[in-house]
Amino acid sequence: xxxxxxxxxxxxxxxxxxxxxxxxxxxxxxxxxxxxxxxxxxxxxxxxxxxxxxxxxxxxxxxxxxxxxxxxxxxxxxxxxxxxxxxxxxxxxxxxxxxxxxxxxxxxxxxxxxxxxxxxxxxxxxxxxxxxxxxxxxxxxxxxxxxxxxxxxxxxxxxxxxxxxxxxxxxxxxxxxxxxxxxxxxxxxxxxxxxxxxxxxxxxxxxxxxxxxxxxxxxxxxxxxxxxxxxxxxxxxxxxxxxxxxxxxxxxxxxxxxxxxxxxxxxxxxxxxxxxxxxxxxxxxxxxxxxxxxxxxxxxxxxxxxxxxxxxxxxxxxxxxxxxxxxxxxxxxxxxxxxxxxxxxxxxxxxxxxxxxxxxxxxxxxxxxxxxxxxxxxxxxxxxxxxxxxxxxxxxxxxxxxxxxxxxxxxxxxxxxxxxxxxxxxxxxxxxxxxxxxxxxxxxxxxxxxx
Numbered sequence: 412x413x414x415x416x417x418x419x420x421x422x423x424x425x426x427x428x429x430x431x432x433x434x435x436x437x438x439x440x441x442x443x444x445x446x447x448x449x450x451x452x453x454x455x456x457x458x459x460x461x462x463x464x465x466x467x468x469x470x471x472x473x474x475x476x477x478x479x480x481x482x483x484x485x486x487x488x489x490x491x492x493x494x495x496x497x498x499x500x501x502x503x504x505x506x507x508x509x510x511x512x513x514x515x516x517x518x519x520x521x522x523x524x525x526x527x528x529x530x531x532x533x534x535x536x537x538x539x540x541x542x543x544x545x546x547x548x549x550x551x552x553x554x555x556x557x558x559x560x561x562x563x564x565x566x567x568x569x570x571x572x573x574x575x576x577x578x579x580x581x582x583x584x585x586x587x588x589x590x591x592x593x594x595x596x597x598x599x600x601x602x603x604x605x606x607x608x609x610x611x612x613x614x615x616x617x618x619x620x621x622x623x624x625x626x627x628x629x630x631x632x633x634x635x636x637x638x639x640x641x642x643x644x645x646x647x648x649x650x651x652x653x654x655x656x657x658x659x660x661x662x663x664x665x666x667x668x669x670x671x672x673x674x675x676x677x678x679x680x681x682x683x684x685x686x687x688x689x690x691x692x693x694x695x696x697x698x699x700x701x702x703x704x705x706x707x708x709x710x711x712x713x714x715x716x717x718x719x720x721x722x723x724x725x726x727x728x729x730x731x732x733x734x735x736x737x738x739x740x741x742x743x744x745x746x747x748x749x750x751x752x753x754x755x756x757x758x759x760x761x762x763x764x765x766x767x768x769x770x771x772x773x774x775x776x777x778x779x780x781x782x783x784x785x786x787x788x789x790x791x792x793x794x795x796x797x798x799x800x801x802x803x804x805x806x807x808x809x810x811x812x813x814x815x816x817x818x819x820x821x822x823x824x825x826x827x828x829x830x831x832x833x834x835x836x837x838x839x840x841x842x843x844x845x846x847x848x849x850x851x852x853x854x855x856x857x858x859x860x861x862x
Contacts, residue, residue: 437649442569445642445652446562446861452643453561459554466547473543477536480528487521489719517715521722524711531705531736534698542691549684555858556677561641562861563852568638570844572631573652578837579627582620585830588809589617592822595813609819616823669781669850673773676855682766686759693755699748700741708734773853780849787842794839798832805829 440448450456493514500509530536593613599605639646673679710732714722721727808825811817851857 437651439651439653441653442566443861445565445569445638448644449561449565449642450558450861453557454643455557455561456554459550459557462550463547463554466543466550469543470540470547473536473540477530477533477540481525483523483525485521485523488519490516490518490520493518518717519715519719519722521714522711524709526709527707529706530703533703533705534701535695535703538691538695538698542688542695545684545688545691549681549688552677552681552684555855556681559677559852559855559857562857563848564641565638566848566857566860567845568634568641569652569654570848571841572634572638573654574837574841574844575627575631575634576652577840578834579624579631581833581837582624582627582830585826585833586617586620586624589613589620589826592809592812593617596819604815606819612819612823616826669784670854671774671777672854672856673770673777676773676853678769679766679773682762682769686762686766689755689758689762693752693759696748696751696755699744702738702740705737705739706735707737708732777850777853780846780853784843784846784850787839787846791839791843794832794835798829798836801825801829801832 493516495512495514497510498513499507500511501507503511503513505511593610596605596609596613600607600610635650636646639648639650644650710730712728712730714728716722716724716727805822805825805828808817808822812819812822848857851860
């Protein structure tokens with residue numbers, strides 16, 4: 412088995428050097444670098460970061476309503492028709508018991524002033540300020556969730572590309588072996604010791620394998636484009652993935668990552684924070700029944716005249732000022748706040764249900780991923796052993812064919828069996844790595860791969 416593993420390591424190294432011998436003009440990326448680039452450039456991460464900035468502004472906006480509010484105002488009024496008032500007629504020399512109409516006031520008046528309002532106490536404001544700060548923490552958790560999602564996608568695509576490249580390398584090695592046999596068989600046929608049908612069969616086999624390599628190359632190219640898209644990397648960028656794939660990466664289950672830790676998953680933390688926000692929302696509406704107290708003061712300068720041209724005449728300008736405390740006591744609002752409180756309570760119940768369901772889902776995902784990982788870990792040893800047997804059978808078939816002791820069909824059957832075991836090997840490696848990523852994602856630990 413060790414010999415088989417050494418063979419795979421040498422084969423992978425040779426193919427890697429052959430495929431990427433010329434790296435000029437290409438960007439080399441390992442998995443850690445790919446994840447870091449994604450976290451720095453992905454649109455969904457940047458959007459979540461902007462939400463945090465918006466949350467900070469909401470805190471400032473909420474805080475501002477509790478700070479002094481100072482406003483200035485200027486009013487110039489033309490009393491086009493003065494209001495008529497009725498006074499006892501005897502005041503103006505009329506008969507007693509009757510009312511006489513009089514118009515009071517001036518044609519023009521102006522007021523310029525400054526007004527100050529300062530909140531003294533408002534329970535609604537205090538709870539609203541606390542809620543906006545909690546909202547900023549909520550957006551931070553959304554950012555962590557966005558990061559977790561994008562790194563999971565990138566990690567899976569990265570390893571899928573590398574596994575496909577490993578598979579392509581194995582196919583290319585098979586082609587090289589077929590080419591050698593084809594050259595031998597062609598010479599035997601030319602010397603009268605071989606059959607034309609054997610040459611044709613080897614050529615067909617070579618053509619089929621070459622077509623598989625071409626198609627796999629196209630699939631790899633497409634997978635690389637998908638990886639660059641997931642990273643938010645320009646699609647025209649030429650990349651070389653430097654992390655290699657080998658069976659040594661999958662020999663043992665990492666006991667640390669298989670321990671359930673999904674309660675720290677951003678999805679659950681977001682739901683907990685959401686429930687907390689709804690609780691604050693309910694308390695805020697309840698606080699709406701409490702009185703609020705504010706201080707106000709103003710200073711005004713007033714002008715009155717019958718002619719607008721007299722506005723500069725200081726004789727008709729007077730000032731006045733007011734200071735006071737305003738207490739607002741809510742009595743009845745048509746049950747609006749009560750309905751809002753009930754809505755917040757229902758939102759809490761809904762979020763709690765969502766939390767329980769999400770926790771069960773993460774538990775199931777974790778256990779399923781661990782099971783998949785362990786099953787494929789167990790299968791890997793069997794797959795490697797089977798591949799070793801297939802290699803030995805193929806080697807014996809080659810030797811027997813070269814010596815003229817076995818027909819071409821025996822050799823082609825052995826080659827087909829070898830390719831099937833190689834495909835099983837790649838599939839098992841893929842299942843193990845993807846299961847490992849799923850475990851890390853379910854437990855909210857995937858971001859540590861970017862550290």
